[in-house]
Amino acid sequence: MDTFAAIAARRSVKKFDDAHVMTADEINRLLGAAILSPTSFNIQNWRFVAVTDAEVKAQIRKAGWNQAQYTDCSLLVIVCGDREAYRRDPARYWVNSPQAARDYILPAIESAYADNPGLRRDENLRSGSMAAQTIMLAAQAMGYDTCPMIGFDFDEMARIIRLPAEHDIVMAVAVGKALAPARERGGQLSLEEVVVRDRF
Amino acid sequence: MDTFAAIAARRSVKKFDDAHVMTADEINRLLGAAILSPTSFNIQNWRFVAVTDAEVKAQIRKAGWNQAQYTDCSLLVIVCGDREAYRRDPARYWVNSPQAARDYILPAIESAYADNPGLRRDENLRSGSMAAQTIMLAAQAMGYDTCPMIGFDFDEMARIIRLPAEHDIVMAVAVGKALAPARERGGQLSLEEVVVRDRF
Numbered sequence: 051m052d053t054f055a056a057i058a059a060r061r062s063v064k065k066f067d068d069a070h071v072m073t074a075d076e077i078n079r080l081l082g083a084a085i086l087s088p089t090s091f092n093i094q095n096w097r098f099v100a101v102t103d104a105e106v107k108a109q110i111r112k113a114g115w116n117q118a119q120y121t122d123c124s125l126l127v128i129v130c131g132d133r134e135a136y137r138r139d140p141a142r143y144w145v146n147s148p149q150a151a152r153d154y155i156l157p158a159i160e161s162a163y164a165d166n167p168g169l170r171r172d173e174n175l176r177s178g179s180m181a182a183q184t185i186m187l188a189a190q191a192m193g194y195d196t197c198p199m200i201g202f203d204f205d206e207m208a209r210i211i212r213l214p215a216e217h218d219i220v221m222a223v224a225v226g227k228a229l230a231p232a233r234e235r236g237g238q239l240s241l242e243e244v245v246v247r248d249r250f
Numbered sequence: 251m252d253t254f255a256a257i258a259a260r261r262s263v264k265k266f267d268d269a270h271v272m273t274a275d276e277i278n279r280l281l282g283a284a285i286l287s288p289t290s291f292n293i294q295n296w297r298f299v300a301v302t303d304a305e306v307k308a309q310i311r312k313a314g315w316n317q318a319q320y321t322d323c324s325l326l327v328i329v330c331g332d333r334e335a336y337r338r339d340p341a342r343y344w345v346n347s348p349q350a351a352r353d354y355i356l357p358a359i360e361s362a363y364a365d366n367p368g369l370r371r372d373e374n375l376r377s378g379s380m381a382a383q384t385i386m387l388a389a390q391a392m393g394y395d396t397c398p399m400i401g402f403d404f405d406e407m408a409r410i411i412r413l414p415a416e417h418d419i420v421m422a423v424a425v426g427k428a429l430a431p432a433r434e435r436g437g438q439l440s441l442e443e444v445v446v447r448d449r450f
Contacts, residue, residue: 101449235346245297245298249301
């Protein structure tokens, strides 16, 4: 599917066919696209919980104000981030690079993040959100629809998915077969309202 | 360009052709794609500074540790977010929806954000980062390359672009013609390392 067509066709779908099952190959293809998304210093700090289990989905729906997408989607991806990714054997993030590049970049990673917990959390939100958009567009290209979701109790979600320490939940993305085409966009701002040239 | 091809071809390019000029139509097409990205409650909280002016780029390069991408790219998009978007005439975000939907959603927007400044900032990071990835993939499909950048002094950048109060800078995206193909990816983690099934 053409990239611009996928961008235009992506809409937040509320009603999914709860009988549809995604194959393991499809899930791998989708998440394989997600991990081609950029991260600062290539720290690959995103983590993905691929939820298909009916019981886990039901628990999440309860933590998500009973929204039907949580259980009716075929795959619920909980996009998370690891605040400690920057120091989990960072040499592997640059293993294909020349030694001189590694000698420069590895201390730069340490220096950027070591004393900056706020930045580590921001990086989780940035990396995770870019990956989430990749998932939504890749899903569209695979014939699926999606719904990005933050309507849930984050603490309760963390408990359900057993979120490890030093991790953040960024958002959830429901993926599945839409039962009905999306309605007209709610009210799109014009470019003039959100773009300025050179400075505000 | 195929969506999966754009996702795979997107790499962070460091060397751009500083003589290349993007047309106004190209810039509008690119940012027109960006604003089709999702935002919570359709609050469309992203704001984009489209920098092409040589003097502004030079100032940003100075605030960005002299990285050449800031001046050599054809278009530098400073992706920002407005923490107050949720209450700037929110009825326009749902103008195409039935009155009953509006009656439900407008108070829900107010209730979600009014007393939650942390969430408002997180939403800027989420919405802005999803839009940034859309820009990168759309640029790829238009024959351009990109580089997402946070390597700059955020306060100095805010001063240069005259960032209004209640706005956050999310990241910058350099867009232009690459002078050389990207090198091999630095060191890609496997899916097994970043994906868990159902829970951690």
